[in-house]
Amino acid sequence: MRIGQVMALGPVGQIHISVTDIDTSVAFYRDVLGIPLLFQVPGMPMAFFASGDVRLYLGVPESPEFRSKVVLYLGDRHRCRVQAAPRPARAVVHRRAPRGPPRPQWRAWMTFTRDPDDQVIGLMQQRESSSAVM
Numbered sequence: 001m002r003i004g005q006v007m008a009l010g011p012v013g014q015i016h017i018s019v020t021d022i023d024t025s026v027a028f029y030r031d032v033l034g035i036p037l038l039f040q041v042p043g044m045p046m047a048f049f050a051s052g053d054v055r056l057y058l059g060v061p062e063s064p065e066f067r068s069k070v071v072l073y074l075g076d077r078h079r080c081r082v083q084a085a086p087r088p089a090r091a092v093v094h095r096r097a098p099r100g101p102p103r104p105q106w107r108a109w110m111t112f113t114r115d116p117d118d119q120v121i122g123l124m125q126q127r128e129s130s131s132a133v134m
Protein backbone atom coordinates (compact mmCIF):
# COMPACT_ATOMS: atom_id res chain seq x y z
CA MET A 1 0.00 0.00 0.00
CA ARG A 2 1.35 3.43 -0.93
CA ILE A 3 1.25 6.52 1.27
CA GLY A 4 -1.94 8.47 0.64
CA GLN A 5 -3.80 5.45 -0.72
CA VAL A 6 -7.20 5.00 0.89
CA MET A 7 -7.82 1.70 2.63
CA ALA A 8 -11.39 0.55 3.18
CA LEU A 9 -11.89 -0.43 6.80
CA GLY A 10 -14.78 -2.19 8.44
CA PRO A 11 -17.03 -0.84 11.20
CA VAL A 12 -15.75 0.00 14.68
CA GLY A 13 -15.11 -3.21 16.59
CA GLN A 14 -13.79 -2.01 19.95
CA ILE A 15 -13.44 1.27 21.86
CA HIS A 16 -10.93 1.70 24.69
CA ILE A 17 -12.00 3.74 27.72
CA SER A 18 -9.25 4.58 30.20
CA VAL A 19 -10.13 4.13 33.85
CA THR A 20 -8.22 4.51 37.12
CA ASP A 21 -10.01 1.83 39.17
CA ILE A 22 -11.27 -1.16 37.20
CA ASP A 23 -13.63 -2.51 39.90
CA THR A 24 -15.36 0.86 40.42
CA SER A 25 -15.71 1.33 36.66
CA VAL A 26 -17.04 -2.19 36.10
CA ALA A 27 -19.69 -1.59 38.75
CA PHE A 28 -20.72 1.70 37.08
CA TYR A 29 -20.88 0.43 33.49
CA ARG A 30 -22.54 -2.86 34.49
CA ASP A 31 -24.82 -1.88 37.38
CA VAL A 32 -25.65 1.80 36.72
CA LEU A 33 -25.63 1.93 32.91
CA GLY A 34 -26.74 -1.70 32.49
CA ILE A 35 -24.19 -2.64 29.81
CA PRO A 36 -23.60 -6.40 29.75
CA LEU A 37 -20.16 -7.39 31.08
CA LEU A 38 -18.49 -9.96 28.83
CA PHE A 39 -15.50 -10.71 31.06
CA GLN A 40 -12.71 -9.29 33.23
CA VAL A 41 -9.13 -10.39 32.72
CA PRO A 42 -7.91 -12.07 35.94
CA GLY A 43 -4.93 -10.26 37.46
CA MET A 44 -5.10 -7.46 34.87
CA PRO A 45 -6.98 -4.13 35.08
CA MET A 46 -9.11 -4.91 32.01
CA ALA A 47 -12.82 -5.50 31.43
CA PHE A 48 -14.86 -5.97 28.26
CA PHE A 49 -18.51 -5.07 27.72
CA ALA A 50 -21.00 -5.88 24.93
CA SER A 51 -22.49 -2.72 23.43
CA GLY A 52 -24.29 -3.90 20.32
CA ASP A 53 -21.72 -4.85 17.69
CA VAL A 54 -19.03 -2.78 19.43
CA ARG A 55 -17.02 -4.08 22.36
CA LEU A 56 -16.15 -1.55 25.09
CA TYR A 57 -12.72 -2.17 26.61
CA LEU A 58 -12.20 -0.58 30.02
CA GLY A 59 -8.61 -0.60 31.14
CA VAL A 60 -6.00 1.13 33.26
CA PRO A 61 -3.41 2.35 30.73
CA GLU A 62 0.18 1.19 31.20
CA SER A 63 1.52 4.68 30.43
CA PRO A 64 0.05 8.19 30.02
CA GLU A 65 0.46 8.13 26.23
CA PHE A 66 -2.21 5.44 26.01
CA ARG A 67 -4.75 7.33 28.15
CA SER A 68 -7.98 7.83 26.21
CA LYS A 69 -10.51 10.62 26.65
CA VAL A 70 -13.90 9.84 25.17
CA VAL A 71 -17.41 11.17 25.01
CA LEU A 72 -19.50 8.05 24.67
CA TYR A 73 -23.07 8.21 23.35
CA LEU A 74 -25.22 5.19 24.17
CA GLY A 75 -28.60 4.54 22.59
CA ASP A 76 -31.54 3.95 24.89
CA ARG A 77 -33.68 1.37 23.09
CA HIS A 78 -36.17 0.99 25.89
CA ARG A 79 -36.64 4.73 26.55
CA CYS A 80 -36.18 4.20 30.26
CA ARG A 81 -32.69 5.45 31.09
CA VAL A 82 -33.17 8.91 29.59
CA GLN A 83 -36.36 9.24 31.65
CA ALA A 84 -34.61 8.10 34.85
CA ALA A 85 -30.96 8.97 34.26
CA PRO A 86 -28.42 7.42 36.63
CA ARG A 87 -27.52 9.69 39.51
CA PRO A 88 -24.58 8.13 41.34
CA ALA A 89 -22.83 10.37 43.85
CA ARG A 90 -20.30 11.77 41.33
CA ALA A 91 -22.63 12.01 38.33
CA VAL A 92 -23.77 15.31 36.92
CA VAL A 93 -26.86 14.87 34.79
CA HIS A 94 -28.08 17.41 32.25
CA ARG A 95 -31.29 17.04 30.30
CA ARG A 96 -31.44 18.66 26.93
CA ALA A 97 -34.19 19.36 24.43
CA PRO A 98 -33.86 17.98 20.89
CA ARG A 99 -30.52 18.82 19.26
CA GLY A 100 -28.89 18.40 15.88
CA PRO A 101 -30.10 18.88 12.34
CA PRO A 102 -33.89 19.08 12.03
CA ARG A 103 -35.61 15.96 10.79
CA PRO A 104 -39.32 16.14 10.09
CA GLN A 105 -40.33 12.96 11.91
CA TRP A 106 -37.54 12.32 14.46
CA ARG A 107 -35.88 14.18 17.30
CA ALA A 108 -33.02 13.06 19.51
CA TRP A 109 -33.30 13.47 23.29
CA MET A 110 -30.16 13.25 25.39
CA THR A 111 -29.22 13.03 29.02
CA PHE A 112 -25.60 13.32 30.12
CA THR A 113 -23.86 11.79 33.10
CA ARG A 114 -20.24 11.11 34.03
CA ASP A 115 -18.44 7.87 34.80
CA PRO A 116 -16.21 7.44 37.90
CA ASP A 117 -13.27 8.92 35.90
CA ASP A 118 -15.29 12.03 35.00
CA GLN A 119 -15.74 11.07 31.34
CA VAL A 120 -18.98 12.24 29.72
CA ILE A 121 -21.57 9.58 28.89
CA GLY A 122 -24.53 10.61 26.74
CA LEU A 123 -27.72 8.57 26.87
CA MET A 124 -29.81 9.26 23.80
CA GLN A 125 -33.04 8.18 22.23
CA GLN A 126 -34.88 8.93 19.02
CA ARG A 127 -38.50 9.99 19.29
CA GLU A 128 -41.13 10.79 16.76
CA SER A 129 -41.73 14.55 16.62
CA SER A 130 -45.40 14.21 17.60
CA SER A 131 -44.40 12.51 20.88
CA ALA A 132 -41.25 14.53 21.58
CA VAL A 133 -42.40 15.93 24.89
CA MET A 134 -40.39 15.41 28.07
